[in-house]
Amino acid sequence: MSHKTMINIGPFHPLQEEAEFFQLYVDGERVVDVDVRISYNHRGIEKLDESKTFDQVPFVVERVCGICSASHPLAYVQAVEDIAHVQVPERALYLRTIVNELERIHSHLLWVGLAGHFLGYNTVFMWAWKYREPILDALEVATGSRVNYANCKIGGVRRDMTDEQLKEIDRLATESYGPVEMLTKAVIDDPVLHARLKNVGVLSKADARAYGATGPTGRGSGLPIDVRRDDPYAAYDRIDWQVHYEESGDVFAKAKVRLLETLEAVKIIQRAVRAIPGGEIDAKVQNIPPGEAVGHVEAPRGETFHYVRSDGSNYPVRHKVRAPSFNNIPTFKASCIGQEIADVAITLASVDPCYSCTERMCAAVDAESGRRMFDFAQLVKLSQEKTQRLRRQL
Amino acid sequence: MAVKHWALKKSLWVYHVNTGACNNCDIEVLDLLTPRFDIERFGMILVGSPRHADVLAVTGTCTRQAMPRLQELYRQAAKPVVVLAIGSCAGAQGIFTEAYHMGSPVDETIRAVDPNAIIAYVPGCPPKPEAMIAAVVKAWDVIDTL
């Protein structure tokens, strides 16, 4: 006879930076079902944006998720630029590319470190984060801050970079190529990692497609999708670079894709720094006409998608954010079930889930009166009424 | 200064609570552990349970969902415990002040449980790791006065 046990992980758990709540249903050592509860981090950013002017919104959206704080504002400003039909100056496009690729390196190294930590390889954690520091320095050189860049604005970028700054970024990125290559080789050749990661948490190509997996999660499962190539933005179509993908769909493939992408990002930065043209950095947008548009950007975790609607006033009337983890987190249903419990931590980590960008909240609203239904007090009341009803029937 | 407090200063154990942060403050807290800042050399480590903690490093705005959990964590922590409110969010809800899903600010949430809680604020969005180390040094001074 099978016996199902429920294991709760979270919401405040030492393994996770963020508050999230997993419920694993296990039968012996095997996971038979998984449930994810979120919303501890929900801050209502979409609603908040409606009370900010178009120029203020980038500062809010870069705080959707701190690790993607270059991608979210970029997706937003691209949407607004589309509404206003702005031609962004060449130089600004290159500057955007540089900051976005630096962000990708820092995010992927962060993931490699945490993955090493989950597997009990704390050396990998320390090394990866050590090699990440120069990249944060480069970001500080480029934008003035280690993690919140305030780089994008509608029509261009907020700050130009001098030649010295560009040289310094080039130097810091180039110097990190060697260590990242060493890490990549160490991961690809390590027999223990092979045993631990190969055929673990497999997400098949069909499942990846069905769940709409994006970014390294999809690319690890043989879906060579990448917004940077498929719908080029910034300066990605002016630079020569490659999309990396793997067929096997296991955790190992996802790790390999991320490491190869990190190396590719260094190359993109080197080429962008050499090819950057001079000139203006801002198209000086005056007003935003009524209209609607979408902007999407390949964030480190996958495609981030922003929808903006304007009615010609100073404020967006609707701003919708769909972050990559929103697609990637449901793939747990395909990749975790059938695993051993010991493999679950790394399988959950393998999509590089980010909850602060995915948090949603549900409310049942009466369509006619606009009144919120079923708040906590009402639910308690319903529950009490049911007890009384049952009691009467007995 | 009691022997207990003298000993406490040599080994502050930190429990990290995210009450609705954007992750930046959190990665900067984790950064403290890694080679460049390496706070373990001061006897500080991140621990897995609030019951072991001498310091609660709170990041984030304290959403409605996280509020009762933060209070529960504070109740569970062994006293004396120093609360570090890290970042503008934890200090005063930062950019999210007007959002609909905010609970009360971190300090008010904790003061509702213990009016005499020791709370150190680390402003910045996110504060640099150096600033967090400076906050811990200030926490030492507070422990001296206990």
Ligand code: SF4
């Ligand atoms: S203070 Fe700033 S960096 Fe820290 S969690 Fe809040 S928004 Fe993010």
